[in-house]
Amino acid sequence: MATISTIPFAEPPYLRLPSPYYTPAHRAFQKKCRAFLWEHLISNASTWEKEGQVPDHVFRTFCQHNMLLPNLPAPLPVQWLHKLGIREILDVPVAEWDYMYTGIYCDELSRSGLAGPAASLNAGFAFGIPPIIKYGSAELQERVLPDLLTGRKRACIAITEPEAGSDVANITTTATKSDDGKYYVINGTKKWITNGIWSDYTTMAVRTGGPGAAGLSVVLVPLKGYPGVTMRKLQIGGSRTSGTTYIELDDVRVPVANLIGREGEGMRIIMTNFNHERLTIAVGVTRQARVALSSAFQYCLKREAFGKTLMDQPVVRHRLAKAGAELETMWAWLEQILYQLCHLSKEEADRQLGGITGLAKAKAGMVLSECAQCAVLLFGGAGLTQSGQGELVEAIYRDAPSARVPGGSEDVLLDLAVRQMVKIYQVQEKKLRQAKL
Incomplete structure (x- = not known):
């Protein structure tokens, strides 16, 4: 309600x-x-x-x-x-x-x-x-x-490939200019593309240059009904309604005017775009954790076992308390980041909060897993069933891996966060040393 x-x-x-x-x-x-x-x-x-x-x-x-x-x-x-x-x-x-x-x-x-x-x-x-x-x-x-x-037309973003997910720098989809220089001819595949099956356009990461990050660019590629584009919907463990799509591109001719930014700027565009993506994912994932844990709390107040309600069992209260502390700590952190974004320029936020946002997204996935697992265990058999009073926590539990992989998989984001913290520290230390000279 x-x-x-x-x-x-x-x-x-x-x-x-x-x-x-x-x-x-x-x-x-x-x-x-x-x-x-x-x-x-x-x-x-x-x-x-x-x-x-x-x-x-x-x-x-x-x-x-x-x-x-x-x-x-x-x-x-x-x-x-x-x-x-x-x-x-x-x-x-x-x-x-x-x-x-x-x-x-x-x-x-x-x-x-x-x-x-x-x-x-x-x-x-x-x-x-x-x-x-x-x-x-x-x-x-x-x-x-x-x-x-x-909303007259729909869009998605296409970065991930079968062999290049979080490893964005190794994307292999190529965009080669036609002989007359008017088109990019795009060949490759994109996988796990949310909403792709319904989209008229996709903001796509492609390789216009040599190997590594410096060779990446971003191009707006038409999808539905466009020559050379083939799409099929993928069935995944959770998020069944998300329209997860496999896209194949066979000599797809896209006007060079569809280039977003400049050639070779793709990595920077993708990385700064990730900050917003990761934040919105983290907020939504935290609400999922909240739904799972509160559902378990409500169930434990009424479910009886061994002559008393589950809530009367100290071990149950302990499990709820541990998960609840993780949940509310996560939410407080997200509110702090949201507030900071209200008071920083986009450039400063990207610099100061990029790593922190990645860390928050990774942590939110961990919190969801903790709360969803807690709920399933407390619901018992009902929490493993795709119908009845435990069906919602069962579905949330299936969604948990989908929170820990997209937008940069968990281990990659943990490493990214620390590397960015080290980078910021080194820049600040350099400025302090120069100020003392």
């Missing part, structure tokens, strides 16, 4: 307790956001996930109400939105949108506890469109953004 739950761990603390991060405007948006999402997504999410498809009309409804725009990085592209006649999102002026609104939205979007239904809607806005807004030429933006920002 759209009401605030009283079950322990079911809601982020700011909904019941004071918080320095949220204004009255943020709180008003949360109420409207929850009501909208309950009506148009959350109330049917479980049914649609079982069926493996979110109906097409849901995407159209969200776009009609500007409710996929919150997936874009903050601040929003106000000039473009005003040009398209878009001035507010549930009464919040687009010019006033900040990352605290983004955090509220991403948390509420995942309140079903299932990753798939939300992922079926938001991947293009969250990951595919932002590079066009930030790095695309004026001509490219004029050509595609009016349709993409209003």
